[in-house]
Amino acid sequence: MIFLKLFHLLSVVLWVGGMFFAYVVLRPAAVETLQPPERLRLWDAVFRRFLHWVWGAVVVLLVSGMVMIRFFGGVANSPTFVQAMLVLGTLMVAVFALVYFTGYRKLKALVAAQQWPEAGKVLGKIRQLVALNLALSIVTLCAVALGRAGYF
Ligand code: HEM
Numbered sequence: 275m276i277f278l279k280l281f282h283l284l285s286v287v288l289w290v291g292g293m294f295f296a297y298v299v300l301r302p303a304a305v306e307t308l309q310p311p312e313r314l315r316l317w318d319a320v321f322r323r324f325l326h327w328v329w330g331a332v333v334v335l336l337v338s339g340m341v342m343i344r345f346f347g348g349v350a351n352s353p354t355f356v357q358a359m360l361v362l363g364t365l366m367v368a369v370f371a372l373v374y375f376t377g378y379r380k381l382k383a384l385v386a387a388q389q390w391p392e393a394g395k396v397l398g399k400i401r402q403l404v405a406l407n408l409a410l411s412i413v414t415l416c417a418v419a420l421g422r423a424g425y426f
Contacts, residue, residue: 281334282335282342288327318381362414366407369406377400380396
C-alpha cells in the first residue's frame with residue numbers, strides 16, 4: 275500500500291505541478307517574450323514532451339488508485355473522500371483526453387502547416403481546459419485533505 279500511495283502521489287506531483295508551471299509561469303513568460311509563430315512552436319515542442327509524461331502519470335494514478343480501492347474492499351466500502359477522488363480524478367482524465375485528442379493533435383498539425391491564427395485559437399482552447407483541470411485538481415486535493423481530517 276505504501277508503494278502504491280508513493281507512486282500515486284508522484285503522479286499527482288508530476289501532472290498537477292507540470293500544469294501549474296505551464297499555466298502560471300511558462301504561458302505569461304512566452305507571451306511576454308515571443309511572437310505568435312515562435313510561441314506556437316514552443317508550445318508544440320512543450321506538449322510533445324510533457325504530454326507523454328502525463329499519459330504515464332494518468333496510467334499510474336488510475337492503476338494505483340483502483341488497486342488501493344480494492345484494499346478498502348471496493349468503491350462502496352471506501353471512505354467518501356476516496357469516492358470523491360475517483361469521480362474527480364476520472365473527470366480530470368476525461369479533460370486531459372480532450373486536451374490531447376481535440377487540442378494538441380490539432381495544434382501540432384496547424385503548427386506544421388504554419389497556420390498561425392487557427393493554431394492560436396486551438397492553443398486558447400487548450401489553455402481553458404488546462405485551467406479547468408488545475409481547478410479540478412485543487413478541489414480534489416481539498417476533498418482529500420478534508421476527508422483525511424475527518425470532515426466527511
Ligand atoms: C480515478 C482516480 C483516482 C483514484 C481511484 C484514487 C484513489 C486513491 C486512494 C484509494 C487513495 C488511498 C487513500 C487512503 O489511503 O486513505 C488515494 C490517495 C491519495 N490521492 Fe488519489 N485517486 C485518484 C486520483 C487522484 C487525484 C486526481 C489526486 C490529486 C489531484 C489524488 C490525490 C491523492 C492524495 C493526495 C492521496 C493521499 C491521501 C492520504 O493518504 O492522505 N488522487 N487515492
